[in-house]
Amino acid sequence: MNKLTVSLPGLEMKNPIMPASGCFGFGKEYAGFYDLSVLGAAAIKAATREPRFGNPTPRVAETHSGMLNAIGLQNPGVDQIMENELPHLQSYDLPIVANIAGSTEEDYCEVARKISRHPQVSVLELNISCPNVKEGGIQFGTDAATAAALTKKVKAVSSKPVYVKLSPNVSNITEMALAVEEAGADGLSMINTLLGMRIDLKTRKPVIANKTGGLSGPAIKPVAIRMIHEVSQAVSIPIIGMGGVSSAEDVIEFMLAGASAVAIGTANFVDPYICPEIISQLPKLLEKMNVDHITELIGGSWKECGTPSLSR
Amino acid sequence: MKKEFVQVISQKEIAHQIFELKVRGEVVADMTSPGQFVHLRVSDSFQPLLRRPISICDVDVKSKTLTMLYRKEGAGTVLLSHKREGETVDLLGPLGNGFPLDTLSAGQTALLVGGGIGVPPLYYLAKELKRRGMNIVSVLGFQSEQDAFYNEEFAELGEVFISTVDGSLGTKGFVTDVLKNEDINYDLLYSCGPTVMLKALEAQIPDANGFFSLEERMGCGIGACFACVCHVNGGSPSDYVKICSNGPVFPIGRVAL
Numbered sequence: 001m002n003k004l005t006v007s008l009p010g011l012e013m014k015n016p017i018m019p020a021s022g023c024f025g026f027g028k029e030y031a032g033f034y035d036l037s038v039l040g041a042a043a044i045k046a047a048t049r050e051p052r053f054g055n056p057t058p059r060v061a062e063t064h065s066g067m068l069n070a071i072g073l074q075n076p077g078v079d080q081i082m083e084n085e086l087p088h089l090q091s092y093d094l095p096i097v098a099n100i101a102g103s104t105e106e107d108y109c110e111v112a113r114k115i116s117r118h119p120q121v122s123v124l125e126l127n128i129s130c131p132n133v134k135e136g137g138i139q140f141g142t143d144a145a146t147a148a149a150l151t152k153k154v155k156a157v158s159s160k161p162v163y164v165k166l167s168p169n170v171s172n173i174t175e176m177a178l179a180v181e182e183a184g185a186d187g188l189s190m191i192n193t194l195l196g197m198r199i200d201l202k203t204r205k206p207v208i209a210n211k212t213g214g215l216s217g218p219a220i221k222p223v224a225i226r227m228i229h230e231v232s233q234a235v236s237i238p239i240i241g242m243g244g245v246s247s248a249e250d251v252i253e254f255m256l257a258g259a260s261a262v263a264i265g266t267a268n269f270v271d272p273y274i275c276p277e278i279i280s281q282l283p284k285l286l287e288k289m290n291v292d293h294i295t296e297l298i299g300g301s302w303k304e305c306g307t308p309s310l311s312r
Numbered sequence: 313m314k315k316e317f318v319q320v321i322s323q324k325e326i327a328h329q330i331f332e333l334k335v336r337g338e339v340v341a342d343m344t345s346p347g348q349f350v351h352l353r354v355s356d357s358f359q360p361l362l363r364r365p366i367s368i369c370d371v372d373v374k375s376k377t378l379t380m381l382y383r384k385e386g387a388g389t390v391l392l393s394h395k396r397e398g399e400t401v402d403l404l405g406p407l408g409n410g411f412p413l414d415t416l417s418a419g420q421t422a423l424l425v426g427g428g429i430g431v432p433p434l435y436y437l438a439k440e441l442k443r444r445g446m447n448i449v450s451v452l453g454f455q456s457e458q459d460a461f462y463n464e465e466f467a468e469l470g471e472v473f474i475s476t477v478d479g480s481l482g483t484k485g486f487v488t489d490v491l492k493n494e495d496i497n498y499d500l501l502y503s504c505g506p507t508v509m510l511k512a513l514e515a516q517i518p519d520a521n522g523f524f525s526l527e528e529r530m531g532c533g534i535g536a537c538f539a540c541v542c543h544v545n546g547g548s549p550s551d552y553v554k555i556c557s558n559g560p561v562f563p564i565g566r567v568a569l
Contacts, residue, residue: 025536029557032313032534045538051550053543058529060539065358069531071538076550218358246358269532270353270361272404273315 003286003293004279006040006261008238009186010123010161011095013040013261015279016294017251020242020265021046021099021125021165022071026085027092033272036092038279043097043189043263044085046127047115049107051077056209061198066217066244067266068196070210073101073130078111086120095122097163097240101130105150108140109157116158123160126151126185129167129192130214141167141192144179151183161186163240166231168223169195177231189240189263190231191224217266218244225257232258232299246274248281252289255297313407313534314339317400321377323393327461329384330429331393332369335401340376343368345410346437347504347525347561350380351533353402354391363404364388365530365556367504369432370439381432381461407533408560411437411523416500418445423498423522424466425487425513427453427505433525434504435462438469449473449496453487453509456480488512501564511569520564528555543568 004015019030021043027036036042054074061068075081078100089096098121102108108126116124128141128150140150147164155162164180166173168191177188193214198207206212224243232239241259245251246267254262267274286294318337326332343350351363370379384393395401411433416422422441426434431452438448448470454460457480466472473490474482483490487509501522503513510524531537535557544551545568553559553567 023537025538029532029534029536053550053552054538054541057540057542059541060362060529060531060537062360062362065361067361067531069537069539074538074541074552217361266361269537270363271315272532272534272536 003283003291004040006295008240008260011041011097011261013095014038015040015282016255016261017275017279018042018097018240018261018263019268019275020263021097021127023265023268026081027089030268030272031088034276036089036094038276039094040261040279041095041097041122042089043099043125044081045075046073046099046101046130047075047078047081047111048073048101049078049110051075051080058207058209059213061207061213063196063198063215063217064219066215066219067269068198068208068213068215069193070208070213072210078114082115082118086118089120096120097123097125099125099127099165100154101127105153108150109153112154112162113157116160121160123186124154124158124162125189126154126162126164127192129165129169138167138169141176142170144175147176148179148183151180151185155184163187163189165189165192167192168220168227168243173227174231174234177235181235181237185237187238187240188231188235189242191220191227191243194220194223216244218246220244221250225253228254228257228259229301233302246270248278248285251278251282252285252297255294256299256301258299258302260295260298313405314342315402315404318378318403320395320397320399320401322397323395326381328458330459330461331382331384333380333382333392333395335378335380335403336376337378337403338376339403339405340371340378341373343371343378343406344373345406346413346440347410347433348406348408349433349533349560350378350403350405351407352392353404354388360388360391362531363533364392365407365533367433368406368436370436381429383429404533408556409558411502411525411561413440413444416441416446419447420499421447421449421497423496423501424448424450425453425491425501425503425505426450427487427509428455428459430503430505430509430525430527431462434502435465437502438466442469449498451475451487451490451496453490453505454481486512488516491516507569514564514569522564523561524564524567525561526555526559526567530556532556
């Protein structure tokens with residue numbers, strides 16, 4: 001019996017592990033390291049209506065147990081992605097999460113309408129949380145009414161389930177989660193990066209050309225865990241958890257917090273084999289924990305003892 | 313490209329803050345293209361988190377030995393400098409694309425221009441070109457005499473000119489001053505060094521034919537994270553190359569410096 005299967009709206013996953021959007025390109029690079037079919041799913045880099053070059057360099061800076069990035073949603077545009085990037089993924093047994101971003105509601109809807117109809121795409125991930133572009137994300141992600149309105153519009157034009165990727169850069173993330181759930185979101189992804197900065201002592205200027213960047217990596221894991229713990233108790237849609245996941249133990253921790261699947265981001269940069277390594281370690285870890293199926297763990301940190309946990 | 317824990321054979325400081333690290337591993341057999349690089353994880357913990365790109369300075373495929381030269385500068389390279397004989401290093405590589413070796417024919421002359429920590433990849437290149445019967449002329453630039461390294465190693469392969477900013481060794485000034493003063497005949501230019509140096513070379517030799525190896529801050533090193541992208545000359549504003557996976561070696565003039 002496969003102890004790792006997870007079933008989410010639009011995503012039948014062999015295991016709960018997927019590379020996170022922005023940390024996996026469009027899969028080609030990692031396909032040189034391992035067979036992508038071992039993954040539960042894969043979230044590809046954000047698509048926008050027009051090609052974007054992104055921000056000037058330097059775009060990344062290391063921090064304690066983490067990194068700042070301000071790539072700026074560089075991508076070849078939705079048309080090119082559909083024509084040149086998605087077809088190679090056909091050769092894998094792999095559900096694709098298509099991350100979409102934009103500067104206006106019309107942008108988002110145009111990209112959603114197009115990419116949701118691509119046969120390789122299983123679900124959409126609505127990126128309203130990229131902190132690195134002046135327009136195109138975060139302004140939709142910090143106000144509940146704006147986020148809900150956008151979710152409703154994207155849902156109306158998308159032919160596939162829509163997950164909304166939430167920003168941690170808000171004072172009340174549960175309010176955001178409830179608003180997009182009410183607007184029709186099929187699931188949530190959380191968390192995106194935390195807005196941060198580093199200053200170079202020699203130049204006395206920010207290290208990153210964009211000045212600010214999104215903080216990711218192990219440093220943000222406790223923030224993600226706390227937010228998922230809180231949100232998962234308030235909503236009834238599933239959560240794809242992410243934020244500093246680097247080991248099989250981290251995956252378990254996220255699921256106990258309330259995530260139904262787990263995305264791995266920055267750790268892919270440290271070790272390109274991290275996803276398959278974690279997937280191969282999970283069965284043994286479950287055995288050690290005396291858990292028959294991984295979905296039993298979902299929300300295990302707050303569900304009452306003895307209550308059979310729901311598989312989402 | 314492979315990931316392997318390679319074994320440290322030796323480590324020594326060969327110039328001010330410049331370390332020579334020799335390692336042995338199966339993966340070294342794949343390192344046949346000078347100009348490629350390896351990505352090292354210097355710590356088992358999350359501190360520092362990311363790998364460090366280090367250029368390939370020399371390879372002995374027979375003994376599976378890789379030589380790397382690096383400057384001890386930040387937290388990562390300080391940790392790397394603590395690695396001792398017998399310890400292992402987590403190495404991913406070889407990554408990127410090296411210098412083409414078949415552009416010149418035997419008997420033609422390659423001019424190698426290196427600046428600072430951009431010098432190391434040119435050594436393996438020089439050896440491979442020499443093996444193919446090409447003549448080597450090297451121009452190496454350093455801050456001062458105490459920062460200079462591998463002068464003798466390059467001298468074994470051909471004529472060497474040195475420049476130092478303070479004039480303590482060779483020509484006072486930059487590699488471009490050497491090129492101004494000396495009448496060097498060559499067929500192809502290969503260069504690696506800081507972007508300011510490559511820019512100065514481009515300005516001084518506008519019709520230069522050859523290859524530049526570029527540096528940029530990297531994340532993943534394999535083309536996935538889009539940290540090290542550069543604009544290309546003559547392309548549309550959204551055209552780009554990734555230094556790590558499309559480069560680090562490019563034909564001169566291709567990348568907007």
